[in-house]
Amino acid sequence: MNAGVLQVGGELIASRRAGAYHHLTLVAPGVAELAAPGQFVALAVGGATSATLLRRCFSIHRVTPSGTYGGTVDVVVAARGAGTRWLTSLRVHDPVDVVGPLGRPFPLPTEPVPCVLVGGGYGSAPLFWLAEVLRERGCPVEMVLGAASEDRLFGVLQARRSADGVTVTTDDGSAGHRGWVSDVLGDVVDRLGAGVVYACGPMGMLRSVTEVASAHGAVAQVAVEESMACGIGVCMTCVLPVRGGDGVTRMVRSCVGGPVFRGDRVRWDAIGDGVTRVPEDALGAPHPGGH
Amino acid sequence: MVDMRTVLAGTTLPNPVMTASGCAANGTELNRFFPVAELGAFVTKTVMRDPRSGRPTPRMAETPSGMLNSIGLQGPGIDAFCEHDLPWLEQQGARVVVSVAGNTAEEFGEVVQRLVGSPAWGCVVGVEANISCPNVANRGLVFACDPVSSERVVRIVRARVPAEVPVLAKLTPDVTDIVTIAGAALGAGADALTMVNTLLGIVIDTDLLRPRLAGVTGGLSGPAIRPVAVRAIWQVTAAMRSGTLPTAPVVGVGGVRTGTDALELVAAGASAVQVGTATFNDPSAPRRVLTELEAEAARHGVERFADLVGIAHERMVRP
Numbered sequence: 048m049n050a051g052v053l054q055v056g057g058e059l060i061a062s063r064r065a066g067a068y069h070h071l072t073l074v075a076p077g078v079a080e081l082a083a084p085g086q087f088v089a090l091a092v093g094g095a096t097s098a099t100l101l102r103r104c105f106s107i108h109r110v111t112p113s114g115t116y117g118g119t120v121d122v123v124v125a126a127r128g129a130g131t132r133w134l135t136s137l138r139v140h141d142p143v144d145v146v147g148p149l150g151r152p153f154p155l156p157t158e159p160v161p162c163v164l165v166g167g168g169y170g171s172a173p174l175f176w177l178a179e180v181l182r183e184r185g186c187p188v189e190m191v192l193g194a195a196s197e198d199r200l201f202g203v204l205q206a207r208r209s210a211d212g213v214t215v216t217t218d219d220g221s222a223g224h225r226g227w228v229s230d231v232l233g234d235v236v237d238r239l240g241a242g243v244v245y246a247c248g249p250m251g252m253l254r255s256v257t258e259v260a261s262a263h264g265a266v267a268q269v270a271v272e273e274s275m276a277c278g279i280g281v282c283m284t285c286v287l288p289v290r291g292g293d294g295v296t297r298m299v300r301s302c303v304g305g306p307v308f309r310g311d312r313v314r315w316d317a318i319g320d321g322v323t324r325v326p327e328d329a330l331g332a333p334h335p336g337g338h
Numbered sequence: 339m340v341d342m343r344t345v346l347a348g349t350t351l352p353n354p355v356m357t358a359s360g361c362a363a364n365g366t367e368l369n370r371f372f373p374v375a376e377l378g379a380f381v382t383k384t385v386m387r388d389p390r391s392g393r394p395t396p397r398m399a400e401t402p403s404g405m406l407n408s409i410g411l412q413g414p415g416i417d418a419f420c421e422h423d424l425p426w427l428e429q430q431g432a433r434v435v436v437s438v439a440g441n442t443a444e445e446f447g448e449v450v451q452r453l454v455g456s457p458a459w460g461c462v463v464g465v466e467a468n469i470s471c472p473n474v475a476n477r478g479l480v481f482a483c484d485p486v487s488s489e490r491v492v493r494i495v496r497a498r499v500p501a502e503v504p505v506l507a508k509l510t511p512d513v514t515d516i517v518t519i520a521g522a523a524l525g526a527g528a529d530a531l532t533m534v535n536t537l538l539g540i541v542i543d544t545d546l547l548r549p550r551l552a553g554v555t556g557g558l559s560g561p562a563i564r565p566v567a568v569r570a571i572w573q574v575t576a577a578m579r580s581g582t583l584p585t586a587p588v589v590g591v592g593g594v595r596t597g598t599d600a601l602e603l604v605a606a607g608a609s610a611v612q613v614g615t616a617t618f619n620d621p622s623a624p625r626r627v628l629t630e631l632e633a634e635a636a637r638h639g640v641e642r643f644a645d646l647v648g649i650a651h652e653r654m655v656r657p
């Protein structure tokens with residue numbers, strides 16, 4: 048059945064450190080051929096009898112359709128909890144079960160408009176591939192990469208190859224400008240006359256990227272990262288409030304409706320403190336005296 | 339080849355494996371991994387009368403061999419369900435068990451009435467009343483925690499569903515005596531019982547020192563709860579076998595990840611088995627469990643799957 052998504056028994060063929068992160072290459076036949084920038088894979092962790100049942104989701108960094116090993120998929124993993132630590136401690140040739148590609152990719156402009164790509168921490172992972180696809184379509188591309196500190200930046204060297212210009216920011220000033228990506232973004236958008244800003248990173252960053260892009264006349268396309276239990280659209284854990292084309296706010300599954308959304312459609316007013324509330328005007332929101 | 343057919347109160351299903359409500363959405367997503375029509379039945383996400391946004395997020399927390407969820411019955415409402423979801427399932431040739439709920443007993447009735455009027459009603463092989471949800475008219479107490487509320491809902495649902503289609507009552511294990519609730523549901527006309535829904539739990543985030551779920555409490559599911567499901571099925575089946583409860587088929591659910599897991603529920607008394615949380619780990623889990631259960635039945639040398647239902651009650655070694 049070809050339904051745009053596959054579940055394959057993959058194999059790790061390369062694992063290397065990249066600053067604070069691990070860059071993994073997985074053989075996942077078929078997945079690479081179907082994928083587009085902005086989509087993600089859901090990896091099972093802990094082996095076949097694992098007590099850690101939920102899959103871990105990672106943006107697709109790169110794909111190589113049918114290389115020496117069959118198609119490969121690269122991901123960039125920050126070791127945090129049990130699942131990501133398991134993945135980063137795997138050895139070459141260990142099996143990894145892969146489901147993907149999942150989600151909606153970054154929409155591409157029909158005209159060759161200038162674009163700015165903004166990545167926070169490992170959020171830059173999907174942007175290099177996106178930059179190459181955009182440049183093939185004639186779009187001038189600049190990148191803005193930000194992180195807390197230099198070791199948490201991912202891909203600054205790659206960015207210099209993939210984009211026409213790169214600006215780096217760190218919170219502590221250990222590399223590039225001291226400060227946030229949103230501090231420098233407005234100038235880059237203006238200088239380039241950018242029509243679209245693509246962004247991937249923490250929610251707070253996506254919100255300010257959206258605000259800056261709107262203020263400077265560009266459309267923001269942001270890839271969100273919500274906690275996901277299934278990644279394939281069956282559990283309803285990954286929702287966030289998004290205003291539709293009809294003006295109605297709905298709690299939308301970010302794994303199938305996203306992870307890429309137009310920034311100005313996301314109800315940032317409902318998101319904060321690690322909690323996403325249901326806006327009172329959302330479709331089917333609870334009202335006093337019952338649901 | 340083992341005959342895998344199973345009978346649910348008059349309806350014969352080609353095999354005993356189903357999805358679990360809320361763990362498979364309404365079919366389109368899983369159909370990308372296996373044809374949902376191959377399952378004995380497809381159980382839809384609980385649908386209510388009106389569209390519902392569900393709860394704030396985080397809605398989930400992973401736990402050892404399981405998870406906690408507090409979705410809050412997010413859904414499109416029964417009219418959109420009848421217009422989009424049910425016709426799609428019918429087109430696939432799926433046999434559908436529709437899970438329904440209401441904020442009040444009367445609302446269950448309204449949902450069922452609109453469902454029965456749907457042009458795609460023909461694919462429905464059962465209506466599962468999810469009585470493990472809060473009763474707004476009774477201070478939010480879960481219907482299935484109270485025999486009187488359980489009975490009222492089941493009576494209303496049974497009255498509105500045409501006689502040839504079975505009504506299943508889905509019970510929560512969070513009660514002192516599940517046999518009493520099972521008795522109330524069967525007394526009100528339920529044709530079968532689905533056991534079990536999730537167990538209430540809380541996870542604390544030890545960095546933030548606050549509950550991890552925005553809704554504070556959530557339902558525990560996954561392999562961690564399998565012994566609870568087996569126990570509930572066992573107690574109700576034992577009561578049926580001893581004559582204290584009327585005999586009716588039990589649909590087992592809770593912690594099934596493999597065919598062997600499914601066989602545990604079957605041996606305790608389940609005539610069919612639903613696969614829930616395991617689907618998040620393996621999108622093909624319901625289909626794979628069917629293949630594995632078939633192999634288990636063959637390994638035990640039975641000709642018919644039905645011969646395994648409740649078999650553990652006959653094999654106890656009396657001390």
Ligand SMILES: Cc1cc2nc3c(=O)[nH]c(=O)nc-3n(C[C@H](O)[C@H](O)[C@H](O)COP(=O)(O)OP(=O)(O)OC[C@H]3O[C@@H](n4cnc5c(N)ncnc54)[C@H](O)[C@@H]3O)c2cc1C
Pocket residue numbers: 087101102103104105106107122123124125126127128129130131132169172271272273274275276306400
């Ligand atoms: C679309 C998408 C793309 C992502 N891309 C990347 C990436 O390129 N690189 C990277 O390092 N991380 C990425 N993440 C985040 C990554 O999925 C989590 O860091 C990871 O799941 C945490 O697993 P754990 O076992 O370390 O943590 P645990 O806390 O043990 O995880 C427990 C559960 O919560 C979920 N979870 C916890 N934190 C997150 C989170 N931040 N986002 C989503 N689910 C979470 C896990 O999936 C798991 O089900 C992405 C998340 C999403 C949704």
Ligand SMILES: Cc1cc2nc3c(=O)[nH]c(=O)nc-3n(C[C@H](O)[C@H](O)[C@H](O)COP(=O)(O)O)c2cc1C
Pocket residue numbers: 282283358359360361383384407409411437468508534535536558559560561563591592593594612613614615616
């Ligand atoms: C995310 C999630 C959503 C659920 N939604 C529903 C629901 O809408 N209606 C219902 O009757 N049960 C719902 N359940 C409960 C399951 O159908 C099942 O009874 C329970 O999870 C135990 O089975 P499992 O261990 O195989 O998951 C849900 C469970 C989960 C994990």
Ligand code: FES
Pocket residue numbers: 274275276277278279280281282283284285286300301302303
């Ligand atoms: S993660 Fe399950 S629906 Fe999105």
